[in-house]
Amino acid sequence: MVTMIPADRIEQLNAASARRPIDPDVMLPGGLGDGQVLPEELLSVAGLDLELTRDQWARLSREELASITEAGIHFEAVLTAGFALLIARERELRAPFVTYLLHEIGEESRHSRLFVRLLDELAPEAQNPFARGLLGFLADRGVRAMVGFPALLYVLVLGGEEIPDLLQKRAGEHPDTDPFLREVNQYHRQEEARHLSFARTMLPAVWRRASPIDRCAVRFVAPCVIRGMFDLLVHPGVYATVGLPGWATWWNVRRAPKRIELRHRATRPVLGALLAAGVFRRGDVPRLWRGLCGVDAVGGATDQA
Template identity: 35%
Template sequence: MTAAAPLDSVRKTATRLLGSSSRNSYDPGLDIDWDAPVELDMKFMPFERTSLYGTGLWDRMTEQQRIELSRQELASVASTGLWFELVLVEMLARWAYHQDPQDPRTQYALTEIGDETRHILMFAKAIARLGAPTYRPRPLVRQLARIYKATATGPALFAPVLVAEEITDRLQREMVNDESVHPLVRMVNRIHVVEEARHVRFAREEVARQMRDIGPIAKVISNLASAVVASFVATALISPDVYAEVGLDPAEATRAARGNPNYHETRRWMAEKIIKFLDEQGMVTWYSRPIYSLAHLV
């Protein structure tokens, strides 16, 4: 099991991250050429990472439909990321409210709020430039998120955030290095990957420290809550509404995606690193693992 960082160590990490943020942050409004034409004949994400790749329905789709599916699914992933970062901003502000503003951890949390605010604007602008709609999680998920962001504490605050950030991070890193993916998508992902690396480092150390300090009942609650929230977020990444935009029958496409072994494997690949970390912290247990498994995260 990975050793938990003591509070002083986490504060030193936060101080280093504050310095890194001041030196290596982007302004998407200036660092991305938003006026460049968006060619619609390129892939917007690797085909093999789309929800229908490998199905009989995929085999019947035209090349243009496959490109369009990649565009709409990329917009759906960005929309879900945007939504969850709004949730994160509210949770970090609530967490910081109870902390000492002189503590480097508090100051880094406030810095992260600034980063996430820029990311939200960047994702929203990218979706608009792609000419795609903003996809929103289902009403039940949005209502449950209102409860979560108002009540989450300890590892249950930071662990689901890590799952959401790290599963999308792995997909984004692959797209950054794939020259067949649209350049606008690659640039947006490059900015996000660089800045999210700092957020992940901070959250990982907080989870490790807090899991060391909380009692057994709080651990069970945190483990279950983290698994449920993470699974809802992972499931919401691809909205069923994307299929109608591609010209497919939504019911048929949704069934194909839900039963697609290739897409299940993609989810496990996206979650591989973060699930290993959570397992090391004692958060993937006999009672929480089945929840992650239902969402194809393990």
């Protein structure tokens, strides 16, 4: 895997990660406030004209944040599993990208420890229907299959890092976001910026070596999984905690124009990376990717998002 990967760029990222390792238990010792942690307009139900009491908004904001945080910890664990598998299969362990994979695994581990602290504070009560029964079983099998395909893994990593990046950017810019949450988001985004840069840098070489099945999965499976990641950030059980009908609200959120616009904005950079890496040609963007990102065959936006 050494050839065709821009080693200089990877070495720069290695140096940046080595320069300032941040332990969140030391650098971010604070905690969340008691009330609403995210403003109403940044919650998934924005635009649904819900009439809720102040207490319900506070509860909903905390349960939404907990749901997103749980999804984040699970995503980082899948990324770690996939990257660890790449290292286990790699012959050239001195290649700079292997060192970077180790940096990234270390950084994700620290992020996840901080996210677990957030969960401790939020103590969510919502039950996630996607974590149980047949849906839970299928998700587990899907995860096991996905980590074994390098191109698919890198594309899903891009998806799983771009989506929270936009959410955390929006939360960070809003004056009504909980101050500690803003600090958490700032810390996370600064390290994720390097991870995104790494995934974009690796993608052309990973793609050139990808198997036909892996390439097929990037075309057809990745857009579905990324859409699922976005839709499942806030699961139906969250809405039920404030007395809303869980599944009905979840479906309404999925169809809400504001939510669709947010999905488009969050996922277009992923498609941009695929186009830049030569995975797809402009004029030949696959249908599922067009739907995910709200673009046409050349990758141009079909809305104002």
